[in-house]
Amino acid sequence: MITVREIPASRALSKSGLPELDYSLNPYLGCLHACRYCFAVDMTSDKDARENWGHSVVVRSNIVEVLRREISRMPRGIVGMSTITDPYQAVEGRYRLSRESLAVLLQNGFRVTIQTKSPLVRRDADILSSHRSTCDVGMTLTSLSGDKSAVIEPGAPSPASRVRALEELSSEKIRTWIFYGPIIRGFNDDRETAESIMEIAVSTGSRVIFDRFSPYRTAMIMMRESGFPVESLRSGMSWWKSVSGMIGEEALRKSVRINSQNEEYMNTSMSGQSRLF
Numbered sequence: 013m014i015t016v017r018e019i020p021a022s023r024a025l026s027k028s029g030l031p032e033l034d035y036s037l038n039p040y041l042g043c044l045h046a047c048r049y050c051f052a053v054d055m056t057s058d059k060d061a062r063e064n065w066g067h068s069v070v071v072r073s074n075i076v077e078v079l080r081r082e083i084s085r086m087p088r089g090i091v092g093m094s095t096i097t098d099p100y101q102a103v104e105g106r107y108r109l110s111r112e113s114l115a116v117l118l119q120n121g122f123r124v125t126i127q128t129k130s131p132l133v134r135r136d137a138d139i140l141s142s143h144r145s146t147c148d149v150g151m152t153l154t155s156l157s158g159d160k161s162a163v164i165e166p167g168a169p170s171p172a173s174r175v176r177a178l179e180e181l182s183s184e185k186i187r188t189w190i191f192y193g194p195i196i197r198g199f200n201d202d203r204e205t206a207e208s209i210m211e212i213a214v215s216t217g218s219r220v221i222f223d224r225f226s227p228y229r230t231a232m233i234m235m236r237e238s239g240f241p242v243e244s245l246r247s248g249m250s251w252w253k254s255v256s257g258m259i260g261e262e263a264l265r266k267s268v269r270i271n272s273q274n275e276e277y278m279n280t281s282m283s284g285q286s287r288l289f
């Protein structure tokens with residue numbers, strides 16, 4: 013059963029702990045995509061959303077009004093939308109808080125970087141295409157296999173629908189990128205997956221950012237419940253070095269720009285590039 017609750021937000025923009033972002037904006041708490049590897053569970057303040065991950069979502073119903081008030085006194089910067097939820101999960105179809113927040117931010121001189129697994133983001137192509145130089149859209153692709161995706165992100169739209177969304181946004185000349193991750197040992201760390209993702213990057217003109225699974229407490233529990241052995245989740249640096257090298261080779265072969273979130277293994281030809289703008 014899905015639970016949706018509305019609460020008032022006291023703040024809209026939060027200072028981001030991520031180096032490439034100034035602020036984060038999360039219109040929802042909890043996420044119906046229900047990813048088994050989700051690090052955001054341990055960062056979500058709402059108890060019910062945390063304890064019923066993937067089945068309970070909180071709508072911060074007045075966030076657009078709060079945002080309009082807040083931005084008059086805030087320095088302009090880069091806003092990540094979203095950092096602990098998917099801004100285009102199914103409830104956004106009804107509440108449109110991400111759409112309205114996006115419009116407010118872009119119309120007021122902020123830059124916005126979106127990360128999602130949902131083709132619903134295409135709905136907002138009108139806003140995005142009016143602010144092409146100050147926004148981008150990242151689509152997460154853990155695997156191109158619908159069967160694999162169903163195991164680790166059971167509530168998320170299919171990989172094929174995400175690829176179609178990327179293609180459509182790209183055809184509108186909206187800047188796009190792909191997040192390839194989290195990469196899990198023995199699951200999606202193979203050359204065929206990396207090669208397919210690079211091909212999509214080429215056809216959509218997207219940059220690729222990749223990262224491995226992070227062993228957050230609740231994510232570890234959920235992944236083990238889904239049948240992943242500890243050794244595939246706590247894989248060592250030699251494995252990651254080898255996988256990063258393989259991804260770097262595939263990227264070079266296809267002239268795709270990449271960034272690793274672990275800079276130590278960044279493709280040296282790409283080092284120093286921001287994922288944004």
Ligand code: SF4
Pocket residue numbers: 043044045046047049050051052096097098129165
């Ligand atoms: S889409 Fe993101 S926030 Fe939502 S469950 Fe998956 S990893 Fe977590």
